[in-house]
Amino acid sequence: xxxxxxxxxxxxxxxxxxxxxxxxxxxxxxxxxxxxxxxxxxxxxxxxxxxxxxxxxxxxxxxxxxxxxxxxxxxxxxxxxxxxxxxxxxxxxxxxxxxxxxxxxxxxxxxxxxxxxxxxxxxxxxxxxxxxxxxxxxxxxxxxxxxxxxxxxxxxxxxxxxxxxxxxxxxxxxxxxxxxxxxxxxxxxxxxxxxxxxxxxxxxxxxxxxxxxxxxxxxxxxxxxxxxxxxxxxxxxxxxxxxxxxxxxxxxxxxxxxxxxxxxxxxxxxxxxxxxxxxxxxxxxxxxxxxxxxxxxxxxxxxxxxxxxxxxxxxxxxxxxxxxxxxxxxxxxxxxxxxxxxxxxxxxxxxxxxxxxxxxxxxxxxxx
Amino acid sequence: xxxxxxxxxxxxxxxxxxxxxxxxxxxxxxxxxxxxxxxxxxxxxxxxxxxxxxxxxxxxxxxxxxxxxxxxxxxxxxxxxxxxxxxxxxxxxxxxxxxxxxxxxxxxxxxxxxxxxxxxxxxxxxxxxxxxxxxxxxxxxxxxxxxxxxxxxxxxxxxxxx
Numbered sequence: 001x002x003x004x005x006x007x008x009x010x011x012x013x014x015x016x017x018x019x020x021x022x023x024x025x026x027x028x029x030x031x032x033x034x035x036x037x038x039x040x041x042x043x044x045x046x047x048x049x050x051x052x053x054x055x056x057x058x059x060x061x062x063x064x065x066x067x068x069x070x071x072x073x074x075x076x077x078x079x080x081x082x083x084x085x086x087x088x089x090x091x092x093x094x095x096x097x098x099x100x101x102x103x104x105x106x107x108x109x110x111x112x113x114x115x116x117x118x119x120x121x122x123x124x125x126x127x128x129x130x131x132x133x134x135x136x137x138x139x140x141x142x143x144x145x146x147x148x149x150x151x152x153x154x155x156x157x158x159x160x161x162x163x164x165x166x167x168x169x170x171x172x173x174x175x176x177x178x179x180x181x182x183x184x185x186x187x188x189x190x191x192x193x194x195x196x197x198x199x200x201x202x203x204x205x206x207x208x209x210x211x212x213x214x215x216x217x218x219x220x221x222x223x224x225x226x227x228x229x230x231x232x233x234x235x236x237x238x239x240x241x242x243x244x245x246x247x248x249x250x251x252x253x254x255x256x257x258x259x260x261x262x263x264x265x266x267x268x269x270x271x272x273x274x275x276x277x278x279x280x281x282x283x284x285x286x287x288x289x290x291x292x293x294x295x296x297x298x299x300x301x302x303x304x305x306x307x308x309x310x311x312x313x314x315x316x317x318x319x320x321x322x323x324x325x326x327x328x329x330x331x332x333x334x335x336x337x338x339x340x341x342x343x344x345x346x347x348x349x350x351x352x353x354x355x356x357x358x359x360x361x362x363x364x365x366x367x368x
Numbered sequence: 369x370x371x372x373x374x375x376x377x378x379x380x381x382x383x384x385x386x387x388x389x390x391x392x393x394x395x396x397x398x399x400x401x402x403x404x405x406x407x408x409x410x411x412x413x414x415x416x417x418x419x420x421x422x423x424x425x426x427x428x429x430x431x432x433x434x435x436x437x438x439x440x441x442x443x444x445x446x447x448x449x450x451x452x453x454x455x456x457x458x459x460x461x462x463x464x465x466x467x468x469x470x471x472x473x474x475x476x477x478x479x480x481x482x483x484x485x486x487x488x489x490x491x492x493x494x495x496x497x498x499x500x501x502x503x504x505x506x507x508x509x510x511x512x513x514x515x516x517x518x519x520x521x522x523x524x525x526x527x528x529x530x
């Protein structure tokens with residue numbers, strides 16, 4: 001017997017525990033099926049791009065922290081690369097290795113959040129999320145040693161980083177790197193063949209790779225569709241051309257593939273950090289001749305990094321002054337939402353937040 | 369390593385399939401006329417020598433006497449990138465450009481953002497609404513002449529009349 005149902009439109013968010021921030025959707029359901037969906041943005045809009053026009057180049061680093069606040073280090077990195085491109089500053093090698101270590105640790109921390117919350121979205125509250133958050137805490141403790149802050153790091157400066165790592169950082173990092181692979185294996189065992197995950201994520205919210213490329217989707221989501229596009233490999237910045245790492249690819253392009261790619265990328269990030277530790281040598285962390293008040297020549301420049309969410313780009317325009325004339329952010333979290341409607345319409349209500357969570361967005365970056 | 373097109377070569381290459389579309393170039397960037405943007409975008413995506421299938425970024429800049437919209441393009445199959453720029457809104461008239469959403473779906477949210485914050489109108493956009501701010505918000509905040517409420521000076525005559 002089939003029940004007769006009528007479409008009903010309801011509002012989800014902005015204050016909702018499952019929307020990963022202040023995200024709002026107007027969704028039309030027919031029974032248990034999603035028939036229409038409209039995302040509504042802007043609840044965390046703070047005007048970062050306008051604020052950047054009234055701050056010096058170094059002060060803007062603090063604004064970039066607050067965009068994607070689970071991946072502050074990579075945000076810093078993207079911005080600093082744009083400033084260095086604009087000014088022509090040659091960064092010091094020790095600073096670059098340090099920020100690569102920071103960025104890869106940040107990638108692990110960000111992916112841990114994404115992977116941990118997957119099972120939370122599936123309705124199985126608890127253990128894997130707490131396991132993932134526990135490992136993330138250890139990484140944040142290391143960030144505290146590096147720069148005194150856990151979330152809003154502001155660690156990078158034009159030419160490198162602002163402070164060398166303290167002596168106790170290196171043994172702590174070694175302990176973490178010795179422990180982390182087992183913890184990731186533990187998550188792998190808990191999640192990958194977990195019955196809930198297998199039953200609920202395989203073949204859910206499949207997106208065609210061509211459609212993703214056309215919709216400018218980047219990052220783990222694109223690689224889960226089998227497209228080998230990683231800026232660290234295809235357009236290396238910093239010293240990524242000097243380290244060896246694999247790009248995990250999946251072809252299914254469903255929620256399970258996106259989870260799997262993130263899990264594997266954490267292992268690759270550990271490899272990169274280990275190589276950075278081998279290559280790093282004593283020296284200044286930023287060139288002593290770089291002034292604190294950077295004053296780039298008039299012009300514009302675009303630099304992009306492979307952030308945990310995708311391609312994070314900064315387009316800076318300088319008029320020769322001490323503040324950017326224009327600072328535009330190419331936010332992967334916002335652009336990866338382009339296909340949200342196509343992903344969710346036709347699916348079940350219960351899968352809606354799983355698919356939404358598998359895009360791995362951060363509202364601080366969506367709205368800026 | 370992604371190869372970046374040089375401005376002069378890119379301008380010449382665009383000129384071969386869309387004659388009269390290029391307005392100028394410098395070392396790294398190429399300017400095209402707004403009227404030929406749609407044709408150029410379609411050619412850049414489909415022609416085998418370009419294959420720019422991924423639109424990385426759309427940025428809008430207010431240069432006071434005109435606006436500029438910057439398209440950063442990436443070609444995944446050929447591993448190339450290029451910068452395309454369009455001048456619009458000369459003399460602070462309302463800037464209008466053809467939308468490229470039909471060519472690159474990824475432009476959808478980015479063009480809405482440029483409209484919301486910079487006030488660039490994109491003709492043919494399927495959902496031309498504000499994105500960060502609400503409908504009815506006065507002005508476009510990233511414009512250089514935007515004045516916030518707290519910065520605005522109250523006109524004494526108008527205040528007296530009220």
